[in-house]
Amino acid sequence: MFLALLQAPATASHTDTLAPVVLALAVILAAAKLGGDVAERIGQPAVLGELVIGVLVGNLPLLGVSWFQFIIANTTIGVLAQLGAVILLFEVGLESTVRDMMQVGMRSLVVAVLGVITPWALGWWVGAMLLPEHSVYVHAFLGAALTATSVGITARVLKDLGHAQSPEARIILGAAVIDDVLGLVVLAAVAAVISAADSGTALSYGALALVLGKALLFLFGALALGVVLSPKMFRLASKLRGSGVLLATALVFCFTLAWLASIIGLAPIVGAYAAGLILEDLHYRDFAKEERQLEDLVRPISSFLVPVFFVLMGMRVDLGTLARPEILGLAAVLTLAAVIGKQACALGALGSKLDWMSIGIGMIPRGEVGLIFANIGLTLMVAGEHIIDAATYSAVVIMVMLTTLITPPALKWSLNRRRGR
């Protein structure tokens, strides 16, 4: 236990950095199970309960109780939450295969493209209407912040309700992955245009093409190479002695693709989802000695880490922002634009018996990409004007929060509506 070596603790406490983390994990897991229980009792997916109890615990300071604020500030808990999202997407990916995805590939592409263009246009228009004093760059940027779907919530709801293997689920998740790539390109494009406008230089189309090329290369390269390499890798690994080799090999594969995705500039969860898609039972048939399926081995890890993601996500919602009426108007309109804009995705189900409404609703949640846009907007300037000011930033945050909270009940309603027929 060399750990203390690098920490030079001043007291007899052995491992100072561990104590807040284990306390935070105990609080989060207890809260998650209580919240999930209440949600299931009123017929909602467990994830809604985890989010809401997170919002409640995170906003206790409004009642003067600040006991749990250390959880939000703890960087390790933040990374564990992201690791939870990686494991969740890997687990969801495991339930489908690359072949399944290919079958819905064209529809996913259509859904993704519609789901980027429509909210972008709507957001642009809303910006032009409500913020006429700002430049066209602000309006374009605001629209861009509405484009990318955050797939974690939808993946979890589909999983909670046992729909993770439906064609609709594959279309939504595939579209969310493509969305992430398109969002990246849109961000690069808008940022490049704004920088060029501010500095008066020419726009670099080369840089744009590079971003798009890298992203496409990753997606198709990883899938193609992975399908070829994964069986070989597992065959080699199956020759290793020791316990837990199957799980370790799968995690190495998942974490490597997550890292490669982040190197390209994509979300690590995109890599984790790709890893899950690539892995098939066939690849690890040589592990017959392991008594359990890979899915059974991953589930306890996801039971442990995934609630950290959702409870923390709820805790980071600041209800205080809802009390500012001047922001609330813009936020409400932005949220409407975000929700309505994604309903265009339903057109991707045209000419099929697919559940078009669930596809539109499943694409609603925004998250990290919207917030990254807003964050970058805070730093970008054109002619001395900030692209995103503090009020607009808060409005984007509220939009992200609302789309996150309305999706679980809406998606559950929509899936059940169809099942009931």
Next chain:
Amino acid sequence: MFLALLQAPATASHTDTLAPVVLALAVILAAAKLGGDVAERIGQPAVLGELVIGVLVGNLPLLGVSWFQFIIANTTIGVLAQLGAVILLFEVGLESTVRDMMQVGMRSLVVAVLGVITPWALGWWVGAMLLPEHSVYVHAFLGAALTATSVGITARVLKDLGHAQSPEARIILGAAVIDDVLGLVVLAAVAAVISAADSGTALSYGALALVLGKALLFLFGALALGVVLSPKMFRLASKLRGSGVLLATALVFCFTLAWLASIIGLAPIVGAYAAGLILEDLHYRDFAKEERQLEDLVRPISSFLVPVFFVLMGMRVDLGTLARPEILGLAAVLTLAAVIGKQACALGALGSKLDWMSIGIGMIPRGEVGLIFANIGLTLMVAGEHIIDAATYSAVVIMVMLTTLITPPALKWSLNRRRGR
């Protein structure tokens, strides 16, 4: 995915802090399984392979390769490693009950007390012989740094070799827990004596009694209360809806006790081990709906996190220190004193058919507490003299490293010797 919110990323990379963590985890897990495979092929416990491959990877900079140094510096990986130790001790604790421990309690106490007094005296004597120019405080402190057993290595070897439920294992692990408490008291005592000597004030016996009292209160209080409360807690939890409730409840219990231990100033792993001891199958019989045993649910989490602890522990060994002959002499003698001193523990097996040699060997590894002593020694001064200087510090680090590396093969040899009879 609100994560980006607090990070204000400057680029399109979604989650900057996650990328190095997933890469580090992929490298660590791959290295652990390769090292474990080689160790098992040459008939050694997997943990030795994980330690040694960690040493190799961590010292690649000696060959000019610094690719993996970011792993050592990453604080999240450091916390995950500690979390791995917590999960390991919880898992080992699950294999025994409080009643099992009570049966070996007196022997554990004898083993622990012998295992503190003998190395302390030996270390004191070695200090007086080799460092005559230093004060008696330095010698006393050096001896104190040899007292506390690091239970992680031994627990893992016993587990790797299927001995985790033997009476010897219980005696060693129980003694290591008591050691931790005694080490705390020794540290408080020595530090108090030195502070009093330096400032010329009277020694505070009250403060010493407080440390001892808190530690004993925790141990007996946690065990007694836990045995009463745990069945009630699990009965309540079994009424919760949702998936993964049994695992989450057990983890909440484990993390809460680990946190309580650290509040008292004990190692979190002591709390985790106590939690594992307290939990019995009986407590969660209401979870009949869960198809699996708690042990099966914890195992994938330990397969994931425990190797992080051991590989990182190996990586933190700096082979460069071995090249300094002036330190090597003191380090070799200290290591001998540490190893021989703990063999007194074997006396705890007197008058029984217990494997006395394995008990002595199982108590050899030192770790965090020794390093904490050394770290505190770096800051303590008497009459302008540092209690521990840089050379002595390096010698203590080498002692920790050597006791860690020799234990797995020695313990395996000793356990098999007896089995062969």
